[in-house]
Amino acid sequence: xxxxxxxxxxxxxxxxxxxxxxxxxxxxxxxxxxxxxxxxxxxxxxxxxxxxxxxxxxxxxxxxxxxxxxxxxxxxxxxxxxxxxxxxxxxxxxxxxxxxxxxxxxxxxxxxxxxxxxxxxxxxxxxxxxxxxxxxxxxxxxxxxxxxxxxxxxxxxxxxxxxxxxxxxxxxxxxxxxxxxxxxxxxxxxxxxxxxxxxxxxxxxxxxxxxxxxxxxxxxxxxxxxxxxxxxxxxxxxxxxxxxxxxxxxxxxxxxxxxxxxxxxxxxxxxxxxxxxxxxxxxxxxxxxxxxxxxxxxxxxxxxxxxxxxxxxxxxxxxxxxxxxxxx
Numbered sequence: 259x260x261x262x263x264x265x266x267x268x269x270x271x272x273x274x275x276x277x278x279x280x281x282x283x284x285x286x287x288x289x290x291x292x293x294x295x296x297x298x299x300x301x302x303x304x305x306x307x308x309x310x311x312x313x314x315x316x317x318x319x320x321x322x323x324x325x326x327x328x329x330x331x332x333x334x335x336x337x338x339x340x341x342x343x344x345x346x347x348x349x350x351x352x353x354x355x356x357x358x359x360x361x362x363x364x365x366x367x368x369x370x371x372x373x374x375x376x377x378x379x380x381x382x383x384x385x386x387x388x389x390x391x392x393x394x395x396x397x398x399x400x401x402x403x404x405x406x407x408x409x410x411x412x413x414x415x416x417x418x419x420x421x422x423x424x425x426x427x428x429x430x431x432x433x434x435x436x437x438x439x440x441x442x443x444x445x446x447x448x449x450x451x452x453x454x455x456x457x458x459x460x461x462x463x464x465x466x467x468x469x470x471x472x473x474x475x476x477x478x479x480x481x482x483x484x485x486x487x488x489x490x491x492x493x494x495x496x497x498x499x500x501x502x503x504x505x506x507x508x509x510x511x512x513x514x515x516x517x518x519x520x521x522x523x524x525x526x527x528x529x530x531x532x533x534x535x536x537x538x539x540x541x542x543x544x545x546x547x548x549x550x551x552x553x554x555x556x557x558x559x560x561x562x563x564x565x566x567x568x569x570x571x572x573x574x575x576x577x578x579x580x581x582x583x584x585x586x
Contacts (some may be wrong), residue, residue, distance in 0.1 A: 292311040297536060306517070339352060343531070347482055353467065400421055410499070411437075412445070436452070437461070484512070489574065499531060516580070565577065
């Protein structure tokens with residue numbers, strides 16, 4: 259199988275998210291489909307691209323039994339997860355797809371061809387639902403943006419951007435504080451996108467969140483993963499923003515697609531999958547000084563008011579019930 263080269267812009271995006279575009283199994287057809295999906299749609303979520311690739315596995319499978327097809331799907335999901343073993347949304351998306359497709363009544367059919375067609379149908383249905391998730395969240399979440407509202411966001415979240423785009427389309431005037439989002443400049447990317455929409459934007463230092471929050475009405479962030487107790491895993495700095503918001507009695511909302519609901523139950527920051535991103539601290543720092551720069555942190559549910567999802571607007575306590583419905 260020929261390797262699929264990522265276009266330069268998307269390659270940089272994939273690398274910045276932790277994917278190794280050179281070492282990934284390019285000879286694996288499911289990885290090839292995965293990369294093609296990302297190439298065709300730069301705004302496509304990684305989990306959605308994985309879901310589409312797994313749907314292709316069912317269509318192209320030469321397995322003659324349900325057991326054989328299930329094994330192919332599990333092997334394909336494992337190959338995708340090896341692209342980035344620490345990517346929570348990728349892992350959750352693959353696991354949810356497997357649960358959604360293989361628990362269908364098609365498994366009970368004697369005719370394997372009919373069962374396979376049913377699986378393909380359900381796979382496409384799951385992919386379509388996942389693609390629509392962002393639009394559903396935008397519609398639900400835009401209601402929280404009131405005229406004259408001032409909000410703060412952190413990092414570059416596509417679902418948060420879609421929500422704010424919806425508010426702009428509804429002729430709601432609001433302004434946004436955006437953190438700089440070191441070390442990968444995601445705050446700058448969000449600021450540029452909001453500026454294109456004509457939204458007044460103010461960038462603040464990551465260390466200036468508490469200072470800025472006095473002028474903010476609400477906090478709105480995305481998430482890399484939503485865990486079993488209703489807490490979220492997201493870009494480093496999310497937890498400290500939540501702590502400040504709680505202290506100042508500011509609402510803290512999270513927008514996240516249901517395919518990011520993960521079967522994880524972290525008790526503290528040390529329970530997270532470890533991932534680091536490069537950071538430039540300048541040439542004057544002595545070599546003997548260690549630099550600790552994890553890419554993400556965990557925010558407990560006690561600091562989150564509501565989660566805006568494609569399943570509805572949920573309290574953190576309701577996430578457990580939704581996870582049971584998704585995985586059981």
